[in-house]
Amino acid sequence: MRLGMQLGYWPSSPPAGAADAVRAADAAGLDSVWTAEAYGSDALTPLAWWGAATQHVRLGTAIAQMYARTPAATAMAALTLDHLSGGRFVLGLGASGPQVVEGWYGQPYRRPLARTREYVQIVRDILRREAPVTADGDFFRLPLPAPTSPLGPDAARADRDAEPTGLGKALRSTVRPLRADLPIHLAAEGPRNVALAGEIADGWLPAFYAPRLxxxxxxxxxxxxxRRSGALRPHEEFEVCASVPVVVRSSVDEAADAVRPHLALYVGGMGARGANFHLEAVARLGYREVCEEIQSLYLAGRVDEAAAAVPLELVQDVALVGTLDDVAARLRDWEETAVTTMLLQGDPSTWRALLSPGSPVHAAVRG
Structure with a gap:
């Protein structure tokens, strides 16, 4: 099992020390560095900026939101970063949820699995560069077809503005991708979405993974x-890259308190009542009643109480907390799981502790 660094998305401003942490990860021999996006910082720009100072680590998005970009725009960014990094880019994609998609991107959130399947296929077609790219799906059509009949003078302005010109042309990327099989990973929480990742992607990006389950x-x-196609990477090369919060403090309880607000945010506030995929993922770990309590408190504005309601058992299921010795001991719980790479997520002080020579986890991190 490999170890990587998950930088996530920015809070209210660029995180202090991130550039130094990325350089340290590269020097220490970590497998990869990953960025994310929600509705603030994007995933691609920080990865390119910080990744420019690295030579060895893989550079991944965990995740880039599919509704933020067309498949073609995503493929262009992926092949560009792959060239600039010398073949070290990993494209991690996710569908996000209806609050962000409809509230931030202004697009309808419907049939996300079917849309994901079409999206990934177009990205792969662009990267393979075997022919001009065409698509005739329910969500994406390339090129847009000509109108079947012209609109009359009484048609609404919005209808006329939405009509394609019919001049679209199937195109092939002017740039030859460095790797036609650039790896694509999918963030997935529900069982059907996880199965889709196994079928059409090169990796799965779970957000909440518990070794005991x-x-x-x-x-x-x-x-x-x-159900995987023989045209994709073989079963044995499929990756599971799990994001795992890690906090090093003088005790388990003190470290767990630093993780509780993070879990309360995702379970309680990152999604509407009845449509929170993060809540459902944690509930499937055996915490249904706890999740409902956290969400009720969070949506009522009682954020501190929501964090306090996160049990220690849940924190220890999905995070690494405590002293360096505690963290090193819990790392062993992950070694026999389906996870191939742990993407450790922590603040700069935590990373300094993890990467310092002589620490109990230094050898594991370097491996």
Whole structure:
């Protein structure tokens, strides 16, 4: 099992020390560095900026939101970063949820699995560069077809503005991708979405993974892998890159308190009531009643109480907390799981502790 660094998305401003942390990760021999986006900083720009100072680590998005860009725009960014990094880019994609998609991007959130399938296929077609790219799906059509009949003079202005000219042409990328099989990973939380990742992607990006439930968590993935096309990377090369918060403090309880607000935000506030995929993912770990309590408190504006309601058991299921010795001991729980790479997410002080020579986890991090 490899170790990587998850930088996530920015809070209210660029995170202090991130550039130094990325350079340290590269020097220490970590497998990869990853960025994310929500509705503030984007995932691609920081990855390119910080990644320019690296030579060895893989550079991944975990995640880039599919509704933020057309498939063609995403493929262009991916092939560009792959060239600039010398073949070290990993394209991690996710569908986000209806609050962000409809509230931030102004697009309808419907049939996300079917849309994801079309999206990934177009990106792959662009990267393979075998022919001008065409698509005739429910969500994407390339090129846009000509109108079947012209609109009359009484048609509404909005209808006329929405009509294509019919002049679109199927195109092939002017740039030859460095790798036609550039790896594509999918963020997935529900069983059907996890199965889709196994079927059409090169990796799965779980947000909340509990080693004690490894057998049940990998079941939908195995279902998807069984339907995998022979044109994709073989089953044995499929990756599972799990983001895992890590906090080093003088005690487990003190470290857990630093993780509780993060979990409360995702369970309670990152999604509407009845449509919070993060809540459902944590609930499937055996915390249904706890999740409902956290969400009720959070949506009522009682954010501190929501964080306090996160049990220590949940924190220890999905995060690494405590002293360096505690963290090193809990790392072993992950070694026999489906996870191939742990993407450790922590602040600069935590990373300094993890990467300092002589620390109990230094050897594991370097490996």
């Amino acid at each position: 490894d057998a049940s968590l990998r079941e939908p993935l195995e279902d998807g892998l069984a």
